[in-house]
Amino acid sequence: MSKPRLTYFAGRGFAEVTRLALNAAQIEYDDVYLRTREEFLQLITDGKLMFKQVPLLEIDGKNLIGSECVLRYVCNKAKLQGKSDDDQSKIEMLSMGARDMLKGGFSGAKFQATPEKEEEMLQSAAKQCKDRYLPVFEKVLGENKSGFLVGDSLTMADLMFFDGLSYVNEIPKIKSLLDDFPNCKAFIVHFSSQPGIKEYLASPRRHPPPNDEYVRGVRKVLNPPSS
Numbered sequence: 001m002s003k004p005r006l007t008y009f010a011g012r013g014f015a016e017v018t019r020l021a022l023n024a025a026q027i028e029y030d031d032v033y034l035r036t037r038e039e040f041l042q043l044i045t046d047g048k049l050m051f052k053q054v055p056l057l058e059i060d061g062k063n064l065i066g067s068e069c070v071l072r073y074v075c076n077k078a079k080l081q082g083k084s085d086d087d088q089s090k091i092e093m094l095s096m097g098a099r100d101m102l103k104g105g106f107s108g109a110k111f112q113a114t115p116e117k118e119e120e121m122l123q124s125a126a127k128q129c130k131d132r133y134l135p136v137f138e139k140v141l142g143e144n145k146s147g148f149l150v151g152d153s154l155t156m157a158d159l160m161f162f163d164g165l166s167y168v169n170e171i172p173k174i175k176s177l178l179d180d181f182p183n184c185k186a187f188i189v190h191f192s193s194q195p196g197i198k199e200y201l202a203s204p205r206r207h208p209p210p211n212d213e214y215v216r217g218v219r220k221v222l223n224p225p226s227s
Contacts, residue, residue: 004029004059007043009221011207011214013107014067015055017163021071023200024154025078029059031205034221068099075156082155090150094140094157101133102164106171110210111218126174134181137161141183147190154194162191170209 006022008015010033022029034040034054043049048056048063057064057073064070075081082088105125112118140149149157168177169188178185192201200206207214 004057005032006030007032007034007056007058008054009034009214009218011210011217012163013055013210013218016207017159018055018057018067018070018074019200019205020159020163020197021074021078021080021156023196024080024159024194025074026196027074027078035217037221037224040221071156071159075159080155080159083151087150087155091155091157094137094149095160097133097136098157098160098164101129102160102167106164106167107210110212110215122171122174126168126177129168130177130180134177134184137165137187138181138183141187147187154191158187158191162188167209 004022004027006015006018006029008031019031040054043054043056044052048058050063050065053065055065055067055070057070059073062073064073072081082091105121106129109118109122109125112121137149141147144150146152148154149161165184165188168174192198
């Protein structure tokens with residue numbers, strides 16, 4: 001059986017939570033980084049991108065696209081979806097909140113047209129995170145006591161929450177947000193120590209939050225050349 005291949009840009013973006021899932025499940029895979037627009041167009045020509053989007057996970061003879069579809073496939077395969085229907089519903093709700101927290105602007109701020117707009121988006125995301133999302137996760141972690149969000153083992157909700165929370169923890173100007181949320185800070189330490197995750201986070205395969213070089217690379221691949 002061939003090793004799974006995850007195709008995306010050389011950065012976190014929409015592929016990162018799947019990388020976390022693959023490493024948590026200790027599934028060996030190859031990272032394939034798109035560097036040119038021609039590589040992207042070739043995937044479309046080859047019929048691998050149903051809606052002309054990445055990430056693309058080639059696994060078990062399938063070409064899977066859509067970040068959440070890809071993530072759920074890996075989580076189902078690795079049994080990271082909870083042990084009961086009740087757990088599953090909690091996982092889905094918390095995953096939705098974690099997704100919305102990240103989409104609020106942490107990953108997209110660098111793509112804004114000006115530094116002023118970037119800062120505005122980042123601060124808006126930080127305020128929403130502090131007021132709307134972190135209090136919920138802080139309460140859930142305080143009630144569950146296991147160090148995980150649901151049950152006593154790692155699930156998709158933990159993966160999605162860490163993906164968003166790590167931006168807050170790694171962007172210096174907003175890191176102080178976590179000072180009011182000790183359970184969330186403890187979660188970062190606990191999650192980061194899990195088998196597979198610990199090794200991945202310490203490896204060169206783990207990318208930093210988006211920077212200017214990453215933004216240029218994404219735009220080079222996705223935007224057709226001007227005539």
